[in-house]
Amino acid sequence: xxxxxxxxxxxxxxxxxxxxxxxxxxxxxxxxxxxxxxxxxxxxxxxxxxxxxxxxxxxxxxxxxxxxxxxxxxxxxxxxxxxxxxxxxxxxxxxxxxxxxxxxxxxxxxxxxxxxxxxxxxxxxxxxxxxxxxxxxxxxxxxxxxxxxxxxxxxxxxxxxxxxxxxxxxxxxxxxxxxxxxxxxxxxxxxxxxxxxxxxxxxxxxxxxxxxxxxxxxxxxxxxxxxxxxxxxxxxxxxxxxxxxxxxxxxxxxxxxxxxxxxxxxxxxxxxxxxxxxxxxxxxxxxxxxxxxxxxxxxxxxxxxxxxxxxxxxxxxxxxxxxxxxxxxxxxxxxxxxxxxxxxxxxxxxxxxxxxxxxxxxxxxxxxxxxxxxxxxxxxxxxxxxxxxxxxxxxxxxxxxxxxxxxxxxxxxxxxxxxxxxxxxxxxxxxxxxxxxxxxxxxxxxxxxxxxxxxxxxxxxxxxxxxxxxxxxxxxxxxxxxxxxxxxxxxxxxxxxxxxxxxxxxxxxxxxxxxxxxx
Numbered sequence: 001x002x003x004x005x006x007x008x009x010x011x012x013x014x015x016x017x018x019x020x021x022x023x024x025x026x027x028x029x030x031x032x033x034x035x036x037x038x039x040x041x042x043x044x045x046x047x048x049x050x051x052x053x054x055x056x057x058x059x060x061x062x063x064x065x066x067x068x069x070x071x072x073x074x075x076x077x078x079x080x081x082x083x084x085x086x087x088x089x090x091x092x093x094x095x096x097x098x099x100x101x102x103x104x105x106x107x108x109x110x111x112x113x114x115x116x117x118x119x120x121x122x123x124x125x126x127x128x129x130x131x132x133x134x135x136x137x138x139x140x141x142x143x144x145x146x147x148x149x150x151x152x153x154x155x156x157x158x159x160x161x162x163x164x165x166x167x168x169x170x171x172x173x174x175x176x177x178x179x180x181x182x183x184x185x186x187x188x189x190x191x192x193x194x195x196x197x198x199x200x201x202x203x204x205x206x207x208x209x210x211x212x213x214x215x216x217x218x219x220x221x222x223x224x225x226x227x228x229x230x231x232x233x234x235x236x237x238x239x240x241x242x243x244x245x246x247x248x249x250x251x252x253x254x255x256x257x258x259x260x261x262x263x264x265x266x267x268x269x270x271x272x273x274x275x276x277x278x279x280x281x282x283x284x285x286x287x288x289x290x291x292x293x294x295x296x297x298x299x300x301x302x303x304x305x306x307x308x309x310x311x312x313x314x315x316x317x318x319x320x321x322x323x324x325x326x327x328x329x330x331x332x333x334x335x336x337x338x339x340x341x342x343x344x345x346x347x348x349x350x351x352x353x354x355x356x357x358x359x360x361x362x363x364x365x366x367x368x369x370x371x372x373x374x375x376x377x378x379x380x381x382x383x384x385x386x387x388x389x390x391x392x393x394x395x396x397x398x399x400x401x402x403x404x405x406x407x408x409x410x411x412x413x414x415x416x417x418x419x420x421x422x423x424x425x426x427x428x429x430x431x432x433x434x435x436x437x438x439x440x441x442x443x444x445x446x447x448x449x450x451x452x453x454x455x456x457x458x459x460x461x462x463x464x465x466x467x468x469x470x471x472x473x474x475x476x477x478x479x480x481x482x483x484x485x486x487x488x489x490x491x492x493x494x495x496x497x498x499x500x501x502x503x504x505x506x507x508x509x510x511x512x513x514x515x516x517x518x519x
Contacts, residue, residue: 109425111144113481118149120516125150128510132503135492139414140511143475143483146422153414157397158489160412161464162355163471164405166420167398167412169348169433170391171384172363175370178345178432182366184217184276186226186304187333190233193243194226194308194321194336195329196301198250198276201341202362203350205285206278206303209339213350214279214286216342219300223307225337227315235317242319244308245327246301250275251365252376259407265292270406273361275375276300280351281358296358297326345432352436352462353444357404364403377402393419408468414487417473421485437462437474450505454479455512467493470500476512486511 121140129136129152137153148154160167182201188194205215234242255272256265264270269292271281277296282289293299301323308321341347351359364380371387373379381400389395394416401407424430438444441456445463450456461474473487488507493500 109144109483110481113478113483114517115142115145115147115482116149116478116484116514116516117518118147120518121149121511121514124510124514124516125152125507128507132506133492134490134500134503136503136507137414137489138507139418139487141418141422141485143421143425143485149484153489154418154487155397155413155415157411157413158471159408159466159469160405160410160417160489161466161469161471162357162405163417163462163464163473163487164400164403164410164412165352165355165360165464166417166433166462166473167384167388167400168360168364168367168403169352169436170420170423170430171367171371171387172344172348173430173432174387174391175367175383176344178343178348180344182217182341182344182347183338184222184341185335186222186337187329188226188230188336189330189333190237192327192330192333193245193324194230195327195333196222196244196246196276196304197329198246198248198274198297200250200275200362200366202277202296202359203280203341203347204276204278204300204339206299210285213342213346216346217339219278219304219339220307222337222339223304223311225339227308227311229336231311231315231317234319235315239319241322242308243324244301244305244321245324245329246276246297247329248274248276248297248326249328250369250375252374252379254377257377257402257407259401259409264406267292269357271296271358273358273365275362275365277358277362278303280354280356286354348432349436352433353438355445355463357406360404361402388416391423393423405464406466408466414473414489417471417487418485421473421475434460449501450508455509459508459512465497465500467495470497470504472504472508476508478512478514480515480517484511 125138125140129138137156137158138150139148139152139154140150141148183199184201184204185197185199186194187197201217203214203216205218205220207215207218208220209216209218251273255274256270260270271277271292271294274295274297278293278300279285279289281292281296283291283293283299305321305323312319312321347359348363350356351363361380364384365375367387368375368380368383371383373383373386380403384400384403385395385398388398397411397413397416399409399411401409420433424433437460438446439457440446440450440459440461441448441452446459446461450459455476459474459476461472464471464473468491470490470493471488473485475483475485477483486508488504490500490504
């Protein structure tokens with residue numbers, strides 16, 4: 001394996017320039033250490049590999065997010081529990097969308113803190129891996145210099161699982177501003193009635209606006225605006241019924257990926273990808289519900305119809321609104337009402353921390369539309385790869401089957417994953433993604449992992465879990481104050497997710513604790 005080499009695009013001179021205080025690396029220190037590398041690529045997945053063990057995986061992921069073996073309400077835990085003072089300041093929690101761009105995350109890296117010696121770190125991590133039972137690939141890069149400190153299979157083709165969402169997130173922010181809001185509209189014509197038109201919001205509330213990211217745009221509010229606009233007209237016309245349809249033509253078929261098994265759908269992790277959905281694809285607010293909708297567009301439209309009927313009854317009108325299913329909005333239909341989502345930056349942060357597959361499939365399609373590509377699985381993944389190539393990321397090893405990482409047919413490398421973090425740090429346009437990483441011991445899928453000193457509140461990562469492979473990628477800060485990017489991919493667990501998490505966390509602990517500075 002290789003140690004102390006320059007990573008990714010910085011070595012090729014294609015990375016955006018660092019700030020003036022970043023040291024320039026003159027020359028490349030190359031060392032060849034003992035031990036054979038891991039296999040270069042996975043074999044093509046078999047049918048059995050694609051069949052995710054839905055029940056076990058579903059329960060495992062629910063525990064990650066809810067912190068309990070039971071479903072239902074989740075308790076708010078407050079600020080991150082930092083058991084030891086972090087050697088560098090943590091990024092401030094953004095209060096406005098501008099803060100997402102202007103918080104100066106790059107200034108938080110202490111370039112004067114002692115950097116680990118690549119040879120010592122390699123010896124320590126190799127020893128740690130030798131004591132573990134699963135197969136791990138791992139890459140460690142100095143965040144300040146871009147120097148590769150540890151490389152065990154960093155260029156191998158791996159199944160990224162949900163760390164693929166990081167790639168989709170880059171494409172999304174490249175094409176859409178963090179302040180962008182998705183519009184859900186109601187259009188009306190006397191001949192066809194009301195058409196609910198999906199505009200990309202997957203976090204609609206079934207009732208009134210919640211005022212927060214999840215459910216910021218409420219279907220009850222949209223119904224009220226619609227009634228205010230057409231109520232007098234339909235009442236005066238004396239019509240008995242008004243049809244209500246839903247237009248999902250913003251996205252193309254297929255609505256479901258062929259690699260998404262029925263087990264995944266039944267377990268609550270995927271449903272048809274339409275341009276509107278409620279609560280991120282759940283039947284209720286995620287604080288209280290974890291059952292996936294079978295038809296998010298249908299649930300949204302039928303609930304919207306019910307609100308219209310309640311408003312008509314309250315007004316003493318005899319008209320009945322009747323949901324008729326999917327339709328195409330007539331060209332002559334007038335827009336009579338709309339509701340807007342929370343800013344995209346907020347939705348992205350929520351979706352990444354909760355690893356919400358439905359939202360990322362929608363994000364991929366919205367980026368594709370903005371890029372002039374087709375809003376389907378093929379067009380959206382092609383748009384992501386094209387965007388990454390434009391940004392200087394090595395796209396040769398990238399094969400994306402979907403936008404969420406659920407398909408085991410997707411491929412990436414740990415090296416390209418770490419390149420994304422370096423892009424986030426050096427380019428403020430993509431820096432909001434750093435805020436979307438889950439915080440160990442605090443939120444998202446890392447809430448119940450690394451909950452003790454000196455990791456809690458310091459380690460920030462994106463996790464990914466499939467039966468065939470699991471990943472964890474992000475950054476830590478060593479006990480000596482050096483910020484390091486790292487990425488881990490694990491195979492051989494055969495569905496033993498607890499062991500996978502424990503071994504990945506052990507490697508993260510060894511990395512954080514290693515005082516491997518040169519004498």
